[in-house]
Amino acid sequence: MMASEFVALSLTPVLIAAFAGMACALPGNFLVLRKQALIGDAISHVMLPGIVVAYLISGRVTTWPMMFGAAGAAIVSVFLIEIIRRLGRIEFGAAMGVVFTAMFAAGVLLLEQSETSEVHLDVEHALFGNLEMLIWLQSDGWGSLLDLNALAQMPPQFFRMLTVFLLICLFTYIFWRPLVLISFDEAYARTIGTQAPLIGLLLVIFAAITAVAAFDAVGSIIVIAMILCPPASARLLTNNVRTQVFLSLGLALSATLAGYILASYAPLWLGFSDTVSAAGMISTLSGVFLAFSAVYGRHRKRIV
């Protein structure tokens, strides 16, 4: 395979998926520890009505209105869940189940009614993403990475995912101590003066930002898988939270690389003519990693 071909067709999808995966895994570590694992699942579902409403208002399928719509819907859903949970005295998981299914249903209904299916906006797109389309045609081999003109022509998703990833890293770095505290012992965190509810909300907001930024590039399914699987696997491999975070980043990265190769090249080597969904394969591989950790992980057992 030619280097120029690889850089043009595969480099950007791989990088985008890798940054998306790591950006998801980072907050995922704390969500898993805080028993809020399914919040990524809920956010990815409620983005749909937001996107449709944004389309109906702006009339175009462009990135920014969609992002704002999705983010708005995520915020609305977080509020609704809190209202139902507190006022109705309902357990968090069930309140979430009520909100995200209803909002997703509203989204599907709006979508079907507004006949937007002919412009490229459909449920499957939001779920599966279009990783394979994020090609960098203006590149010409590895040298293009140093060529500013060519770099400017890279798919915008690349810079967006990179920014979000760096943002999440910064957030985790700055709030490391409170994040760890509220993840393991929220009551203790409160007694020593940590703003536990605020940090918890910030964590959910950053997870939502990642989910919104990532769904357009890689699809929702990868978001849900990457928020949970790498951190869950890492949790079974170590007792040290710092090690766990770095391990989860490593697992997310390896799942992305191996998954992309398995999806885009392995079928061709085996003699098939078509590739399979890269987003699906990457998420599947992260699940395979989890299965291995669950069977062989050093710290897989619960200490009783």
Add this chain to the structure above:
Amino acid sequence: MLWSALSLSLGYNATLVTLGSSLLGAAAGMAGTFLYLSNKALISDAISHATLPGLGLAFLMARGFGWDERQLAILLTGSAASAALGLYFVTLLTQKTRLTQDTAIGCVLSVFFAFGVVLLTIIQTVPGGRKAGLESFLLGSTAGMLYSDALLILILSLFTTLLLLVFLRPIKLITFDASYGETLGFSSRRVEILVLFVALAVTVLGMKIVGLILIVALLIIPAVSARFWSEKVDVIFLISAGFGMISGYIGSTISAISPSLPTGPIIVLCSFGVFLTSFIFAPQRGILAVALNHHRFQKTVHLTQGLLLVAQGQSIYEPKTHRLLRRLGYVRADGVATEVGNSMAAKTLLNERRWSHWNKLVRDSDQFDDQTVFSLMDIEKKLTQDQINMIDQGLVQKQQGQV
């Protein structure tokens, strides 16, 4: 048009679909109640997403064996098998590792769904795969449903509902109190497996109508809504089944008269409407009732405090208390008590004295935990005449002792 749809006279298929989704709704309502009350509501999300790879594999296998790959029975069997596997993994991860249940659910649902997506992209490349319409299982579609498919769904839904009804007593007992149920000889493990099996059956049967992404709503929303109306497990089961049934019935009739409205989302939004109604209007637990109770309680506290101040001849500075007493005609604008006000104040003071004496009497016997709340109530309605006479004697003795 609406009437003919509601009265099930809109053609054979529509009738079968409506009956099927009503039954599914009822079964989902009951199974969902068990799951919700034992804090497992979201396990249904894992079940539903885990059906996708089985759907794809069943399609590919049927093709490989040369069967008709669009046979609903084959597709549903495949889905049920992979959903069962997903469920097994969730239990395994929760029990054998230190991961929590929500993490296990999320991992299984995302990974199974992702693998299903991979299979769907493979199916797209198989001749005829693009037209197989497997995507219709994601969001459900009753338009163009075959008569045999509708009949199959109806019969299996009937079977599922009957199965649930036969075992309803152990299910209810175990939901109410697992250890109590065990002492009566029912195995909570078996009950849980049975309920999960019903949830799985509902999911798989509902896939074609509601779609696998939204079917989870039927297992969660009716149960959560029913919880608002009662504190009794028996009643919650019944109400939840009713709510599920109504949602399924109304949802599928609406989409039968206007085929452009997709069935699944309409059914889900119907059940959400039921939820909203319960959330707002339910007696005791609904937010209106809670707000009203809160308001009443606040009023009683202000009134009691104000009247006690009047009885002790002190001035009322708290504006809310003052407003309340004025409105009831107990005090004048300048803060001086009226005749009615004075007699009410005396009554309140007596009530207060009686309660505090009673509380002193029972302090060691732990009869009342919540003394402040009780002292706001009329003692003559709470205690017997004998008890009050006893209290009054005590009060008189105390007064004589002081003199």
